[in-house]
Amino acid sequence: MMRYEDGYTARLLDAASAVLERSRSEVMEDIGTFIVSNSNFEAVRRLLRFGGIDFVDFLHSLDDLDERVQLAVAELRLPKIKLRSHTNRHFSLLCDASLPGYGHVMMGVLRAMADDYGALALLEHTGQACGQEVVSIRLVENDFTEGRDFDLGACAG
Amino acid sequence: MNPLTDTQALDVLCPMHLVMDASGRITHPGPTLVKMRPGQELKGKQFLDLFEVKRPHAILSMRDFRGIAPQKLHLKLRDAPHTALKGIMVQAGGDTDQIIVNLRFGISIVDGVRDFALTNADFAATDLAIEMLYLVEAKTAAMEASYRLNTRLQGAKIAAEEQAYTDTLTGLKNRRALNTVLNRLIEARSSFAVMHIDLDYLKTVNDTLGHAAGDHVLQTVARIMVDETRAQDLVARVGGDEFTVVLPDVRSEDILRRVGKRIIERLEEPMPYQGSDCRISASIGTVWIQSGDTPTLEDLLSDADVALYASKNAGRATQTLYTPELRDAANAVVPPGKDADRSA
Numbered sequence: 001m002m003r004y005e006d007g008y009t010a011r012l013l014d015a016a017s018a019v020l021e022r023s024r025s026e027v028m029e030d031i032g033t034f035i036v037s038n039s040n041f042e043a044v045r046r047l048l049r050f051g052g053i054d055f056v057d058f059l060h061s062l063d064d065l066d067e068r069v070q071l072a073v074a075e076l077r078l079p080k081i082k083l084r085s086h087t088n089r090h091f092s093l094l095c096d097a098s099l100p101g102y103g104h105v106m107m108g109v110l111r112a113m114a115d116d117y118g119a120l121a122l123l124e125h126t127g128q129a130c131g132q133e134v135v136s137i138r139l140v141e142n143d144f145t146e147g148r149d150f151d152l153g154a155c156a157g
Numbered sequence: 158m159n160p161l162t163d164t165q166a167l168d169v170l171c172p173m174h175l176v177m178d179a180s181g182r183i184t185h186p187g188p189t190l191v192k193m194r195p196g197q198e199l200k201g202k203q204f205l206d207l208f209e210v211k212r213p214h215a216i217l218s219m220r221d222f223r224g225i226a227p228q229k230l231h232l233k234l235r236d237a238p239h240t241a242l243k244g245i246m247v248q249a250g251g252d253t254d255q256i257i258v259n260l261r262f263g264i265s266i267v268d269g270v271r272d273f274a275l276t277n278a279d280f281a282a283t284d285l286a287i288e289m290l291y292l293v294e295a296k297t298a299a300m301e302a303s304y305r306l307n308t309r310l311q312g313a314k315i316a317a318e319e320q321a322y323t324d325t326l327t328g329l330k331n332r333r334a335l336n337t338v339l340n341r342l343i344e345a346r347s348s349f350a351v352m353h354i355d356l357d358y359l360k361t362v363n364d365t366l367g368h369a370a371g372d373h374v375l376q377t378v379a380r381i382m383v384d385e386t387r388a389q390d391l392v393a394r395v396g397g398d399e400f401t402v403v404l405p406d407v408r409s410e411d412i413l414r415r416v417g418k419r420i421i422e423r424l425e426e427p428m429p430y431q432g433s434d435c436r437i438s439a440s441i442g443t444v445w446i447q448s449g450d451t452p453t454l455e456d457l458l459s460d461a462d463v464a465l466y467a468s469k470n471a472g473r474a475t476q477t478l479y480t481p482e483l484r485d486a487a488n489a490v491v492p493p494g495k496d497a498d499r500s501a
Binding site for chain 2: 001002043044046047050053068071072073151152153154
């Protein structure tokens, strides 16, 4: 909840990947997975689950993610992301590349959220073009497993 | 058109509605309402048996509703959990005598969703309820994160203040801490004593055995002073070889004399350091402030100094309790210029 200069983000990521001996994109994907699936950040998972009743519904809610986040913490500005649906099983998530590698973070988030909803999806970072990173999402099964519970009233109160 | 021929549309558009006839008998409860009263047959039940009407006031029977314009309602479930609900009541119109009541949670949404295990599907697609729940949770999460940060910063602030009040070599308090405590005691007009302790022969230790030995002596001195005082007493190092002890709530001069004597005795015990014995001594000047006295900080410290010099003049290793006569005596010998002024 503290504000840091933007420059720290890149330096911290470089330092983390040096220490962990992993590529920066791997580290960023892990961060995305971590904030959704780590039990200390249960609030983040729950807030994302408010976005939709199933994984596809959730994917469509990502268009508003940056605005939703701003409602929660006015000063937290996330890069814009947009969902494009090619078919009802194939989507692309276009991530504004103002934060390089944000597409990898979103990959991690999507992977964890697919698990959470019990959906089976193939994710692929298809690189960067026109100032945007593209994550391809191929839905194999929207309702693959039970997924984790989401009780609307569990945390509120 | 009679809207009530198709309650399915109503069930989708406003799942928290009910339809009743003019006598208040429920003819169709919406699906969310049904979910909120599990195990109860709502159809056929009296509206006023299910809900208490808080507003408009003085609604005791269905007759009281008759002929009034569409009404905003404040209701409360008569059974536990007595959830408060808001709603609107309209005549169905046409040739029917039916009444439609549509309900919503007000601020009770958070409890309502939990109490009745509601899901997205229980709210109309146009309802902002889910967004409202999202906001409540987002706010709680943000506040919690903010609270945790505040706690951490407060801890860091306390640690920083603690450091700013600490003499790093001995871990005792420093002069800044001493002044803060003394000012507080003076302001509260408390009774307390101030012991000014000056080490003797520390310079000799430094000169003959080196500064590391001197530091060792100072650390040992600090431990002895803390040992010989109570937990509520403050021990501060205020100069190279000067210490001040503040003792609140001292009951008698005798206690002060005993504490001072013990400190001097223990300081005079040889302190072994790397095969050599370091030997020092100390002189003490003490001021005892009675409850209700209002000395200034400067006067207080100066009185303690006067008493300390009296001890030094008396041949060291002694404690002197301040009396105004000591100051007269001190003024009588130093400085001569002032003395001349006074006698003139």
